[in-house]
Amino acid sequence: MSTLNLGELLYRLGEKSERLFSALLSIIRSIITPKAIQRVPNFPLSTRLVMKKGYTIHEVISLHLQLSFLAYLGVNAVAIFLPNSFFTVLVLGLIYLLYLRWIFGSYGHYLVDPKQYVFFYGGVSTLAFLSFLGFVFLRERKAELRYYYIYVSIITIIILLFRWYFKHAFGRDYTYGVVEEVKKDLLRVFVHDDIGANVKPGYYWVPAVPDAEPGRIVKLLVEERFMRSSVPVRVLEVYLDQSSQTDTEPKAEAE
Template identity: 45%
Template sequence: MGVDDVLYNIGEGVELFWSKLLLFISGILQPRRSDSPPNFRFLKKFVRKELTVHELLSLRLQLVFIVYLFLSLALVLVRVSVLALVFLFVIEFSYIRYIVNKYRDFFVDSEPYRVFYYSISLLSFAAFGGYSLLRSFSRSLYPIITYIVAVFVAVLTFRAYFKRRYGRDYTYGVVEEVKNDLVRVFVHDDIAANVKPGYYWVERVQDAEPGTVVKLLLEDRKLRGAVPSRILEVYLRDQSSQTSSEPKNESE
């Protein structure tokens, strides 16, 4: 192979790399709604139990945010430039935005997740970035303590706003099993209701049969999230268990 061929192949490879990179960046900045869910090949290797697409998307958001927190903390501890925190935040926020917008049709309700993760990402960036700046310009503890208190108040304020705007004392589930006077209900991860995904036993009501979608009243438990306490309404039988907890046509 001659020198010209080598240079041509190098140029072609660089051109292909940049075109794919630009396409990737464009997809992140302007995500298009997907008609199919992601495959979750990497995530499923670490998940022992079966989860719905909604649960897997929620888990991905949680993991991305947790990694962002640890990396931000590490950058603050090693006293790097604030620009590094800005760069890390842009990557995290862009990816969160990409997940929520591209796969919004596969969330039970994407809006609360969008608002929640956008907001806590911004609050976290403000907390780390502000602390890093204060530490650079002031050696006194009082401004830093004041700022930490202000961040804490901001988090509580957002929590109150989110609960008032999106919070509710009910969620939906799919009846999986009937046993005497009890039914086992599968509930999706529901950030608006502050309930964890999983199976819950509640008292059986009329027409609550395997496959039916039910509306559940929640009991709020401080620091542990809400848990279903009883069935409020029963909807027509769902066609596939664990695929949807949105109500269909309500039964008479």
């Protein structure tokens, strides 16, 4: 009887181990080669903050990307002073970059224009990863102070070049919005988070134009502000045919 119980126990243990191994393998596969998930993402903090304002899934993912990047910077700011910091920073960076890959692979299709978000966050995250590794390398070799100044200067130049290239490749002086309300000579327009136009999500008031009725998509001129996000200032075009959307216009699945 005890032999049978032991055999049954070993069988169940082996079965559970096999299931656990399969689950771990599935998780690893989904991280390395993520597939689009049709289920709406639910990142607790990002979802709570965004949905309170009545924004969309696009804004949930955008905010989550921002919070994830800030968290990565914060953790690394502590990790660089820990023992075995080079290995710690290396592992943290690889985990974060894989997580970033998983987010874009799984939920990138919910973004209004995923290309610009992939390029921006992929770029700044890689630069941050290499910057932390370089700092630890100098610290472990007890480099003189002047080398830190040189290193910071080089990193600053690279960041400025990246910013210039991003604006050159994706920067725009316009964005798109959806007319929510017409009030006398003003339009209340909802604009998605638009990293290319440097516009924060929200509702903006702009001068009214003919044919701009509630529900219609409009192209908006944005005005740059020094060290602040840009703001829509006037309507450039009203899209009477809603089927003629571009990649940077609001999509139905992101509403």
